[in-house]
Structure formats: structure tokens, C-alpha cells
Amino acid sequence: MIPIGREDRVFILTGAGISAESGLPTFRGMNGIWRTYRVEEVASPVAWARDPKLVWEFYSERRRRHHTVQPNPGHYALARLEEELGDRFFLCTQNVDRLHEMAGSRRVIHMHGKIFESRCERGCGRPPFDDDWTLENGAEIPLCACGGKIRPHICWFGETPFEMERIAAALENCTVFMAVGTSGVVEPAASFVRYARARWDNVRTCYIGPEEPSNRAFFDEVFLGPSGEVLPQLFATEKSATDLHG
Ligand code: OAD
Numbered sequence: 695m696i697p698i699g700r701e702d703r704v705f706i707l708t709g710a711g712i713s714a715e716s717g718l719p720t721f722r723g724m725n726g727i728w729r730t731y732r733v734e735e736v737a738s739p740v741a742w743a744r745d746p747k748l749v750w751e752f753y754s755e756r757r758r759r760h761h762t763v764q765p766n767p768g769h770y771a772l773a774r775l776e777e778e779l780g781d782r783f784f785l786c787t788q789n790v791d792r793l794h795e796m797a798g799s800r801r802v803i804h805m806h807g808k809i810f811e812s813r814c815e816r817g818c819g820r821p822p823f824d825d826d827w828t829l830e831n832g833a834e835i836p837l838c839a840c841g842g843k844i845r846p847h848i849c850w851f852g853e854t855p856f857e858m859e860r861i862a863a864a865l866e867n868c869t870v871f872m873a874v875g876t877s878g879v880v881e882p883a884a885s886f887v888r889y890a891r892a893r894w895d896n897v898r899t900c901y902i903g904p905e906e907p908s909n910r911a912f913f914d915e916v917f918l919g920p921s922g923e924v925l926p927q928l929f930a931t932e933k934s935a936t937d938l939h940g
Contacts, residue, residue: 696900698870698931704779705868706772707886708787708794711875711903715766715922716793718759722877738851742815746835746843753809753846754828760791760809761826768874768921769797771928776800778931784864786857788876788883790848805855805883807848816842855882865889871899874921878907887912902928 698704710720721728735741736752776783776799785802787794790809794802812825818840825844827836836844849855865871871890878884887909890897901913902924910916917924 695930696870696872696898696928698779698929700932702869703782703784703867704775704870704872705784705864705890706786707873707876707883708785708789709874709876709883710789712768712921713763713789713791713793714875715768715920716763718763718791722879733851737848739853742845742850746845747829747832749846750829750835753848757809757826757828763791763793765793765797766922768925769793769799771925773798775929775931784868786861786864788880803857803861805849805857805861807846807856809846809848811847812844813847814838814840814842815845816840818842822847858882861886862889866893869897871897872902873907873913874902874925876903876907878909884909
């Protein structure tokens with residue numbers, strides 16, 4: 695059980711593991727996505743320059759898969775916690791799926807982008823837009839008005855994750871840091887737990903997942919188990935002063 699007091703500010707970092715029980719594969723496990731595909735062939739600027747159709751084939755398959763999945767009790771537990779804590783809750787996900795939102799989470803930072811968004815490859819000024827286009831039968835990749843190809847709005851290897859300033863501010867501020875279902879090998883997310891600890895003496899750091907992450911040494915506590923089973927019983931919250939009076 696993790697007690698959350700009325701002054702606590704909670705930072706949650708989720709990874710592919712939280713969506714595993716919904717039927718989305720993780721990246722590095724036994725049946726992980728990177729066992730079937732090579733990262734550098736489908737998820738990097740070099741891959742895009744070399745073979746954009748192959749990149750779109752990969753993300754088209756993932757878009758089709760994402761249409762079929764539903765949130766699990768782990769996503770719902772975090773949505774309930776946000777409901778209780780309001781501004782004292784910060785959810786940052788490495789996942790491109792929309793399961794947190796489907797479970798009711800309102801403010802989700804998608805540091806690696808979103809599977810159902812696209813943007814112009816040229817950064818011409820057109821903002822990322824909602825998109826569920828998939829590449830079928832070797833069709834041509836849609837073009838932006840400026841002539842650039844449309845690409846997935848995903849942070850590829852070698853690119854800078856989104857919203858890093860907001861993330862850094864929340865890490866500076868949190869008193870409880872919790873990582874869920876992430877192997878702790880991909881930077882910068884793998885170092886968030888260290889940033890959180892560096893700022894406060896009394897920050898509490900916890901990990902939830904079926905096995906210890908690579909950055910285990912930086913966590914005070916590890917709750918071993920699938921997040922869909924662990925998260926729903928993990929939090930003991932005190933109503934905030936505002937809630938009590940209002
Ligand atoms: P990984 O595939 O590296 O790690 C998934 C973690 O989830 C592992 O540590 C598993 O033990 C854990 N896990 C498996 N089943 C679980 C369950 N039921 N409940 C909780 N945890 C479970 O995925 P990430 O750490 O998210 O980036 O990977 C980070 C980034 O690497 C991804 O965002 C992606 C990838 O390459 C991009 O595509 C840019």
C-alpha cells in the first residue's frame with residue numbers, strides 16, 4: 695500500500711507493460727515487438743528516409759491493432775487517482791496508445807507521441823493532427839499541402855521526446871514517483887527516477903511490474919505483479935483539504 699497524503703504530488707511514468715493486459719505487446723519481452731522488427735528499420739529518421747512505406751506498414755499494423763483494445767484495471771486505477779488528486783497528479787506515458795484516455799484520464803503527457811496522430815515530415819508549421827490512415831495495398835503515402843510526406847507523430851530513436859519542459863517541472867516537484875510497466879532501459883525516461891530523487895530528500899520512489907526493471911537500484915520499493923492486479927489496491931489517499939471543505 696502506498697499512502698498518499700494531502701500534500702503529496704504524484705508523478706506516474708507508464709510504459710508498455712501497463713497495456714500488456716489489454717492485449718498490446720511490449721517491446722522487449724519474449725513476444726516483444728522488437729523481436730519481430732528491427733528498431734532501426736521501422737522507428738528512426740534513417741528508416742524513414744530509406745523506406746517510408748516500410749515504416750508506414752509497421753505503424754499501419756499497429757493502428758489496426760490499437761482499434762481493437764480496451765483499458766484494463768490498471769488504467770482505470772490511475773484515472774481514479776487523478777480524479778482524487780487533481781493537480782497533484784501528473785501522468786506521463788511512453789505509450790502511444792490511447793488507453794489511459796479511454797479509461798478516463800484527462801491530462802496525459804505522451805512523451806513518445808500518439809499512434810492516432812500524424813504530421814508533416816518537413817515540420818512546415820502544420821500542427822500534428824488526428825489520423826487513422828493505414829497503408830493498404832501499396833498505396834501512396836499522403837502528402838501535406840507543402841509537398842512533404844505525412845509521417846506518424848511518434849518520437850523515433852534519435853529524436854527528442856515531446857513535452858520535456860513540463861515533464862522536468864513535474865519531476866522537480868513530485869514527492870511520490872511511480873514507474874509502471876517499463877523496463878528502464880530507454881532514455882530519457884529511464885533516468886526520471888534519478889531526477890526525482892535528486893530534487894528531494896524525502897521523495898518516495900516505487901516500481902510496479904512483474905519483474906524488476908534495469909534501473910531497480912533507484913527505487914525504494916518494488917511491487918511485483920501485473921499492474922492490472924497491483925494498481926487497483928495500491929493507493930491509500932487522504933482527501934485533500936480542498937475536497938474536505940468543498
Ligand atoms: P519494454 O517492452 O521495454 O518493457 C515493458 C515492461 O513491462 C517490462 O519490464 C515487463 O516486465 C513489463 N510488463 C509486462 N507485463 C506487464 C504487466 N502485466 N504489468 C506491468 N508490467 C508488465 O517497454 P517500455 O519500457 O515501455 O519507444 O519501452 C520504452 C520505449 O521503448 C517505448 O516507448 C518504445 C520502445 O522502443 C518508442 O517506440 C519511441
